[in-house]
Amino acid sequence: MSFFARFRQGMRAAVPIWIAFVPSSIAWGIAAERRGLSIDEILLLSAWVYSGPAQFAVLGPLAENKSALQVLVAGFLMNLRFVPMSTALAPFFRGVKRLPLLASSHVVSASSFIVPYVQFQKELDARAGKVETGRDGYGNLAFFLGVGSTSFIVWVAGSGAGFGLALGFPAAFDEALKFILPGYFAGLLVVEMKSRGMALVCLGSLLTALPGALMNPDWGWLIAALAIATLVWGTEQWA
Amino acid sequence: MTRLSIILLMGLMAFALRALPQLFFAGRKFPAAWDRWLRYVSYSMICSIIAVTLFLSGARFESAAAPRRALALAVAVIVARRSQSAVTGMIVGAFVVLALTWLS
Numbered sequence: 001m002s003f004f005a006r007f008r009q010g011m012r013a014a015v016p017i018w019i020a021f022v023p024s025s026i027a028w029g030i031a032a033e034r035r036g037l038s039i040d041e042i043l044l045l046s047a048w049v050y051s052g053p054a055q056f057a058v059l060g061p062l063a064e065n066k067s068a069l070q071v072l073v074a075g076f077l078m079n080l081r082f083v084p085m086s087t088a089l090a091p092f093f094r095g096v097k098r099l100p101l102l103a104s105s106h107v108v109s110a111s112s113f114i115v116p117y118v119q120f121q122k123e124l125d126a127r128a129g130k131v132e133t134g135r136d137g138y139g140n141l142a143f144f145l146g147v148g149s150t151s152f153i154v155w156v157a158g159s160g161a162g163f164g165l166a167l168g169f170p171a172a173f174d175e176a177l178k179f180i181l182p183g184y185f186a187g188l189l190v191v192e193m194k195s196r197g198m199a200l201v202c203l204g205s206l207l208t209a210l211p212g213a214l215m216n217p218d219w220g221w222l223i224a225a226l227a228i229a230t231l232v233w234g235t236e237q238w239a
Numbered sequence: 240m241t242r243l244s245i246i247l248l249m250g251l252m253a254f255a256l257r258a259l260p261q262l263f264f265a266g267r268k269f270p271a272a273w274d275r276w277l278r279y280v281s282y283s284m285i286c287s288i289i290a291v292t293l294f295l296s297g298a299r300f301e302s303a304a305a306p307r308r309a310l311a312l313a314v315a316v317i318v319a320r321r322s323q324s325a326v327t328g329m330i331v332g333a334f335v336v337l338a339l340t341w342l343s
Contacts, residue, residue: 023326041242048250053281057288058249068240068248075249077284079256080277087260098262105258176337179308182289183315183332187325189285190316201279205286210300213291217298221287229283233276 003142010146013119017111017147018154024184025155028055029162031181034174035063039163046159050109050152053188054078056181074222085113089144092120095137104141107148116144197232204228307343311336 001009025046032042037059045055054075061071086108093101120140193199205228212224293308294301301308311332319328 023330027326027329037242041246044243044246044250048246049253050250051253053285054249054253057284060288060292062242062245065242068245071245072249072252074284076252076256077280079253081281082253082256083260084277086257090261093261101261102258105261106254108257173337175304175340176333179293179311179315179333179336180329182293182312183329184325185285185289186312186316186332187319187328189282190320190328191323191325197275197279198282201283202286205283206290209287209290210294212287213295214298214300217295221291222284225283225287226280229276229279233272233279236275237272 001139003138006139006142007146010116010143010148011150012146013115013143014112014147014150017115017151021111021151021154022158024052025158026162026165027180027184028052029159030165030177031056031162032059032063032159033163034177035059037063039160042159042163043156046156047152049075049079050106050155051075051079051082052109052155053185056185059181070219070222081110082108085110088117089113089120092116092140093137093144096141100141104145104148107145107152109148109151112144112148112151115147116140119143197236201229201232204232307336307339310339 028046029042032045032055033039037045049055057078058071058075061067061074086105089108120143189202193202205225208224208228209221212220214220216223289312293312294305314335315328315332317328318331319325322328
C-alpha cells in the first residue's frame, strides 16, 4: 500500500477523534479567552504544546502570571504520560529516518497513540508476529500521521474557533463558562476511572487541594497532589 | 519570564518527552510500578486543579458560589459516568450551574 493510501486509511480511522476534539478544543479556546489569553497565545499553546490536559492545567497559573517554574513543572508532569505512549509506538516505525521520526513525534497524543497502536498490533497479529522491517515502518508512520496530523489540525482550528465564540458570549454566561474546565476534567476522570486506587487518589486530591492552595496558593495544590498520589501508590506497593 | 517564553519552553519540554523515547527507548517497557505512579500523579493533579479552579478565586474561597458549583459538578460527574461522555457531562453541568445562578 502506498504512503498516501496508508495516510488516508489513518484519516478514516481518525474521524471519531475529530468529532471528540471539536467540542473539547472549542471549550479550551473559550476557557482560555475568558482567562485573558490572547488569540496568539491560545493558538501557540494548542499548536506548540498540543496537549489538552496540560493546556487546561497551566491555564490558571499562566493567566494569573504565577511563577514560570510552577507552570513548567505542572506542564511537565502532565506531559510525562507521552513517554510510555511514544515508547510503545516506536518499534512500529523501524527503518524510519530520524528527521521524519522527530517531526512526526510532535503529534503524539493520547488519542493519536491509541488508534494507531491498536491498528499496528492487529496487523502484527494478522501476520503471525512477523517482525516489521524497512518499508513497513514508513507505512506505519503514514497511518500514524493520518491519525495524528489531522487530529492536530482539528484541535488547533477548534481552539481558534473557541476564542471567537467566547468573544460573543454575554457576561451572564460567565458562571457556566467558568464551569467548562473543571466540568470537562471531572467528566474525563470518571469515564476513565476503573480502579479503587484511582478513586482514592481523586477523592483525596479533591479534599486536600483546597487547604493546600489556601496555605500556599502557588505550590500547595501541587504538593498536595503529589503527596496523595505517592501515598496511595506507596500503600498499594506495600500492601 | 514572559508568558510567550513560558509557552515556548513548555512546548519544547513536551516535544522532548514525545521525541526522546522514540530515539532512545525504542522497544523497552517501563516498570509497571512506575507507570502506575505516573498515572496516579496525573489523576491527582487533575483533581486538585478541578477543586482549585472551581472553588478558589486567587487565594480566596468563593463561599457564595461553592454550593451551586459543587452540585453542578456532582451532576456532571453522574451524567458523564452514565453516558460515558465527558463532554455531555460538562454541558449538562454547565446548564445546571447557569440555572442555579439565575434562580439565586
